[in-house]
Amino acid sequence: MAKIINIGAEAIVSSTEWFGKSAISKRRDIKKYRHQEIDEFIRSSRTLKEANMINKIREKLDVPIIYFVDLKKSEIIMENVDGMKVRDVLMKNDSNKSDIGKKIGEIVAVLHKNNTIHGDLTTSNMIIRDNGSICLIDFGLSTTSRKSEDKGVDIRLFKGILQSAHHDVFNEVFNNFKKGYESVMKLSSEEIFSIVKKIEMRGRYARVD
Amino acid sequence: MKNSQICIGLESTAHTFGASIVDTNGNIFSDVKDIYKAPKGSGIHPREASRHHSNIANEVIQKAIEQAKIKYTELDIISYSAGPGIGPCLRVGATAARALSLKLNKPLVPVNHAIGHIELGCLLTRATDPVNLLVSGGHTMILGFNSGKWRVFGETLDLTIGQLIDQIGRYAGYSSPAGAIIEKLASESENFLRLPYSVKGNDVSFSGILTSVKKMIDKGEKIEDVCFSLQETSYAMLAEVTERALSFLEKKEVIITGGVAASTRLKEMLEVMCKERGSKLSVIPRNYAGDCGAQIAWAGILAYNSGTKVSVEESWVKQSWRLDRVDVKWRK
Numbered sequence: 426m427a428k429i430i431n432i433g434a435e436a437i438v439s440s441t442e443w444f445g446k447s448a449i450s451k452r453r454d455i456k457k458y459r460h461q462e463i464d465e466f467i468r469s470s471r472t473l474k475e476a477n478m479i480n481k482i483r484e485k486l487d488v489p490i491i492y493f494v495d496l497k498k499s500e501i502i503m504e505n506v507d508g509m510k511v512r513d514v515l516m517k518n519d520s521n522k523s524d525i526g527k528k529i530g531e532i533v534a535v536l537h538k539n540n541t542i543h544g545d546l547t548t549s550n551m552i553i554r555d556n557g558s559i560c561l562i563d564f565g566l567s568t569t570s571r572k573s574e575d576k577g578v579d580i581r582l583f584k585g586i587l588q589s590a591h592h593d594v595f596n597e598v599f600n601n602f603k604k605g606y607e608s609v610m611k612l613s614s615e616e617i618f619s620i621v622k623k624i625e626m627r628g629r630y631a632r633v634d
Numbered sequence: 635m636k637n638s639q640i641c642i643g644l645e646s647t648a649h650t651f652g653a654s655i656v657d658t659n660g661n662i663f664s665d666v667k668d669i670y671k672a673p674k675g676s677g678i679h680p681r682e683a684s685r686h687h688s689n690i691a692n693e694v695i696q697k698a699i700e701q702a703k704i705k706y707t708e709l710d711i712i713s714y715s716a717g718p719g720i721g722p723c724l725r726v727g728a729t730a731a732r733a734l735s736l737k738l739n740k741p742l743v744p745v746n747h748a749i750g751h752i753e754l755g756c757l758l759t760r761a762t763d764p765v766n767l768l769v770s771g772g773h774t775m776i777l778g779f780n781s782g783k784w785r786v787f788g789e790t791l792d793l794t795i796g797q798l799i800d801q802i803g804r805y806a807g808y809s810s811p812a813g814a815i816i817e818k819l820a821s822e823s824e825n826f827l828r829l830p831y832s833v834k835g836n837d838v839s840f841s842g843i844l845t846s847v848k849k850m851i852d853k854g855e856k857i858e859d860v861c862f863s864l865q866e867t868s869y870a871m872l873a874e875v876t877e878r879a880l881s882f883l884e885k886k887e888v889i890i891t892g893g894v895a896a897s898t899r900l901k902e903m904l905e906v907m908c909k910e911r912g913s914k915l916s917v918i919p920r921n922y923a924g925d926c927g928a929q930i931a932w933a934g935i936l937a938y939n940s941g942t943k944v945s946v947e948e949s950w951v952k953q954s955w956r957l958d959r960v961d962v963k964w965r966k
Contacts, residue, residue, distance in 0.1 A: 432911065434874070434881040458906035459870035462826050512882070545835040549882055566835060578791075582835040589778070589785035589958075590882070628789060629773060630718040630954040 530605025643931025646727030647719025654927030713934020750929030771796030788836030
């Protein structure tokens with residue numbers, strides 16, 4: 426029997442089996458609050474986007490293995506990634522925050538080097554496996570782009586979630602994120618971080634220190 | 635012997651000049667306002683709005699005192715909206731507050747307008763630890779309280795929802811604020827036209843909708859259909875990012891505050907979303923949704939009781955004063 430693991434904002438994640446292997450099902454159910462036309466468009470386009478993007482990037486990064494996609498049901502059957510969300514790890518006292526920050530920086534840089542924009546780089550979309558590798562999930566909002574602006578928007582989102590949800594460890598994590606990102610992106614990282622500042626300045630009533 | 639203190643709150647960030655008398659137990663004794671009306675088809679003119687405020691300030695304050703059935707000398711705290719907002723407008727409220735503070739020799743408290751929206755909402759709905767969807771002409775933010783501050787989990791990357799609605803209203807020839815007329819027109823249609831749906835992680839962007847809607851109006855699409863599609867698309871985006879914050883923060887309560895909280899359709903969508911998640915939705919009562927003195931008076935009381943005050947000489951206004959900069963000492 427499928428057991429619901431998590432009711433996310435977008436999808437219901439439950440445990441299942443795929444040819445004898447333990448797997449998870451991620452199903453984007455109908456949202457009754459929104460107009461049917463918007464609902465259908467969002468569910469099918471994001472499901473397709475997620476599956477395609479994961480397949481595209483899987484040779485370069487740790488992402489879940491996809492077993493099966495059912496567009497009609499907006500469902501993806503994929504690998505059950507064992508581990509803890511970065512969100513929960515950062516909230517614990519004993520974790521190595523600088524190491525996690527650096528690793529995430531490297532991961533995001535690999536994405537951006539391949540002109541992939543994740544679109545939702547929040548700490549609940551990163552799972553630390555038992556072997557220490559960080560698996561990036563939830564590519565439903567991802568896009569392909571060469572533009573530094575889009576890469577900047579991606580990083581700003583991550584920075585924003587650190588500032589709001591992980592305020593106490595923000596400096597440690599973000600400084601190391603920068604180091605990790607720079608080590609992979611080299612020269613172009615400078616331009617991208619200056620764009621992050623510009624995007625922040627566009628915020629309502631913003632005054633960036 | 636009275637065991638509560640009485641605060642007057644002066645609101646003057648944008649089109650509204652408001653004055654309200656509230657006590658430390660959260661009783662609102664009066665809430666008077668006068669709204670600057672821009673000519674049809676145009677937005678708030680800062681100079682004209684501030685002139686309006688200076689002309690009616692005296693009268694509004696006087697009415698607030700009379701309706702509360704108190705004397706000026708019974709006031710214990712003077713609070714004013716110090717930002718964020720339109721400079722010339724903010725200065726009118728601040729000037730009036732300074733005068734009251736000097737004359738009555740009572741403490742002066744600068745209040746962040748957005749914090750006022752949230753805290754008044756929590757007072758009136760008894761929401762304790764909600765995800766807050768703050769939607770107005772000045773703000774579109776999804777907030778949660780975390781270690782000493784109201785923190786921004788998502789926000790608009792360009793226009794606010796209030797600006798989007800008002801700009802479209804003005805483009806179609808209605809006067810601002812246009813929320814009520816757009817809602818009425820929308821209720822007369824069920825014909826959905828596709829508009830750009832732009833959710834970027836926890837953030838939203840409305841500029842694409844504005845451009846597309848203007849084109850639709852130019853093309854002669856039925857205004858009812860346009861308004862219907864505008865509401866369906868933009869409110870669905872807001873519902874989605876609110877749900878994202880609920881899920882991420884693992885909270886069980888949502889509150890809608892700000893002027894756009896008066897929208898029936900927005901409330902409806904969030905109600906369905908919350909119900910499906912087993913969460914509770916609160917909405918600030920319609921008469922306190924828009925800018926008002928009560929939000930400033932109540933936030934002024936909270937701030938004063940946790941040690942905030944300023945001398946007349948050092949008092950200030952700030953056009954840009956983000957709410958996530960404010961130390962919220964009264965919340966744990």
